[in-house]
Amino acid sequence: MARWLTVIGIGEDGFSGLGQQAKNAIASAQAIFGGQRHLALVEGHHQAETTAWPVPFAQSYEMIAARQGKPVVVLASGDPMFFGMGASLMRHFTLAEVEIIPFPSSYSLAAARMGWALQDVECLSVHGRPLPILQKYIHAGNKLLVLSDSGKTPLAVAQLLQARGFGRSQITVLEHLGGEKQHIHSAEAAAWQASECADLNILAIECIADEKPVLMPLSSGLSDAHFINDGQLTKQDIRAVTLARLMPQPHQLLWDVGAGCGSISIEWMRMHPSCRAIAIEANAQRQEFILQNAANLGVPSLQLVRGKAPEALAGLEVPDAIFIGGGVTGEDVLQSCWQALKPGGRLVANAVTLQSEIALHQWRAQYGGELVRLCVAQAAELGSFDVWRQALPVTILCSLKIE
Structure with a gap:
């Protein structure tokens, strides 16, 4: 197919700042699409029909496609492939149809x-x-x-x-x-x-820090103080180990089942800009904690599913990894998560109670995996002395889905 759609990046200096290839495309176009500001920049340099972007914008793709095979120009700011219109168009048209002429980006x-x-x-x-x-x-x-x-x-x-x-x-x-x-x-x-x-x-x-900045390190295991919570929080040291077991990878999707305040899914998304996560939580107050924490910690695109597993898992996008922070003793929760997981995916679940720990032991006996018990203690005062205050031990299951 001949390239009939030309996407042209244009700067504030307008038509005069364009190269000859872009000028020729504009002069020979039958239709030109762009924002009002873009269209004004090339006024008087073509005989084409002009169309400003419609509301809603999604209609524009059908409008452009209706002119397939005829010379069409789309005007965009700067480099169309850098947070620009070109990237959006390439999700609707093929490279065989599209010619992209970039301008220096902002x-x-x-x-x-x-x-x-x-x-x-x-x-x-x-x-x-x-x-x-x-x-x-x-x-x-x-x-x-x-x-x-x-x-x-x-x-x-x-x-x-x-x-x-x-x-x-x-x-x-x-x-x-x-x-x-x-x-x-x-x-x-x-x-x-x-x-x-x-x-x-x-x-x-x-970025220049004041004397007492709020620091958010790049490593996993943010301070617990960063999360609004009601106590249902995977604590900092346990969270760091849990994330290491989940092994976040670019472009992968995590299910955070029984997400609490969302600490695991939020830190998963902070590992790489392309990491995505779905937090599944039944408690209404914690759902709001998840949304607030996601915004405060720079990952507002975290998807929240309001509901209880396993029912709330139906129809969700297939995950690359699953973390179960709560509900491992729930009927069919482990099994439903395992069935939904991609082959090669990782299932990690944490247990604190005897009942949930028994469930993980039984799961491992049937499906394999590793069990790790973590015991964390923090120094605290006892009168004029210091002692170790032992937190509840946490058992972590990590299973790799081979088939």
């Missing part, structure tokens, strides 16, 4: 203005995405380039940094990069006063 332009090596920078977007996704990237010394959702984003980010104890961080707002309205201004997060900037902006953030 990230490239911002890195050039800041003098930052792009390979050393975290490139993020909160355009149409929840702001809390920034949480897991806020570390002392990190440099972030963040594509804003609107002119209100810089103030919201400044407030987020202050709440994390990173008020000394330097924020630079770069508006309308590459165009006549380009404007750049900077300030510390704690001193940020601009309530609103231009909607078209990108943030450059140099």
